[in-house]
Amino acid sequence: MKKVNVYITWKQGVLDPQGKAIQESLHSLGYQEILGARVGKYIELEVEEGPDIEGRVKEMCERLLANPVIEDYEIATSEEVRL
């Protein structure tokens, strides 16, 4: 089994009100050093071994996990886990 991590973020220029809210809340808690905050999604997939896992996950991102019009995604294959 392989663990594949997918990071989904807003494309540059897309407004991120949740990130803005986090930034303002951190300021009001006294963390003035925060210059910006952006919120994205992080999806951990457990994938059965097989050919071209990364290509398949890329396809999943395009078809379901991300909205390629307004979101970017990155795929990282992490440690192999033996069951």
Place this chain on the structure above:
Amino acid sequence: MKKVNVYITWKQGVLDPQGKAIQESLHSLGYQEILGARVGKYIELEVEEGPDIEGRVKEMCERLLANPVIEDYEIATSEEVRL
């Protein structure tokens, strides 16, 4: 300026219906190799240089960003960005 990434995930044992829905949707799209999916949050913070950035971000996680009762968080400081 430093970029700090925070990854927030559900603690083991906490139900993740969004992850379950993703898993089922991927199955119905024909991706039978998906054995599990968990959804978390990914927060990119831009932080002004200063002492003990990681300690401060840890504090922000405890106070605002994560719910330590049901969520775990990881902090990663990424490349330094010069403005």
